Amino acid sequence: MITLRPADLAREHGISTQAVRNYEQDGFIPPAERTHSGYRIYTEVHAAALRTYLAMVRAYGHSTAGRIMHAIHDDALDDALMTIDRGHSQLLQDRSTLDAVRKAIGHLTAETPDRPTDATPRTIGELAHLLGVTAATVRNWERAGILVPARDPATGHRVYQATDIRDAELAHLLRRGGYPLEHIATVVQQVRTAGGTDTLATSLEDWQRKLTLQGLAMLDAAALLSHYLSMRPTSAKDG
Incomplete structure (x- = not known):
């Protein structure tokens, strides 16, 4: 398993490491594992979640993107899809x-x-x-x-x-x-x-x-969401 630091996730998107920590705290990406000394350990799953969230922001705005990610992490996939459907509507x-x-x-x-x-x-x-x-x-x-x-x-x-x-x-x-x-x-x-x-x-x-541009952003977000869902544990997706 490839491990990543907050700086690795931040660098990809040109954001601060504090922003990455904030996104984790707000539930937009999954909680990170911690080392014995308390440092966060991220994985490719976290990287995929961050890509998905930021793409959702571009497509639907901050508030809606947050609701979508919260629903996914609460194993409420249908709720997430319903929110996306409203955006398309x-x-x-x-x-x-x-x-x-x-x-x-x-x-x-x-x-x-x-x-x-x-x-x-x-x-x-x-x-x-x-x-x-x-x-x-x-x-x-x-x-x-x-x-x-x-x-x-x-x-x-x-x-x-x-x-x-x-x-x-x-x-x-x-x-x-x-x-x-x-x-x-x-x-x-x-x-x-x-x-x-x-x-x-x-x-x-x-x-x-x-x-x-919004329509194209929605397509990009959908592709990234699909990829993220495929990387998450089966129990999380089927719960």
Whole structure:
């Protein structure tokens, strides 16, 4: 059996030996054996676990990666696989959202800037209900410059016209795609101007690249997880 030091595991990934010890303490890699003098002894199983965990972080994020490794080390493989399944489901949903954004933009750019998509003005409550968000969210979009509704001169209440509704729908789609409000404000401003969709096209391309990279990261993580599971004791995998 090949034995490894914390420094050996750390060097492979460009991390500190303390990080390796922290990952062990947090249960992301199995507990190490100890020498009589108290030094940790790692093996290729630990190295495989660390590779798997860090790949899971790239694919699913720190929190989800931690849950996956904890489930594996608790011999709850089905729980780990269910967490992975949720990650793939979220990626599929994000791809669907991106496709919806593209379709929305195709519809918007096919129209003139002043052509209404819905002639019925809406209140803030009605707009929030239409999008399935809260009125507070709509007000946040306004503060970010994404929405610029007119006011009813008699009541002072916000009135959302067709173009406001268009901008709100677009903001909702991009927000679900993970873009910050400042970025969305820039995109919506571009859409408001005639032919100003260059920023939006760049955003969609960037979003597509991120989803592609995440999908590839999930493939890498799956391969490393499969290898790690094959190295663990049979009782741990079948428990």
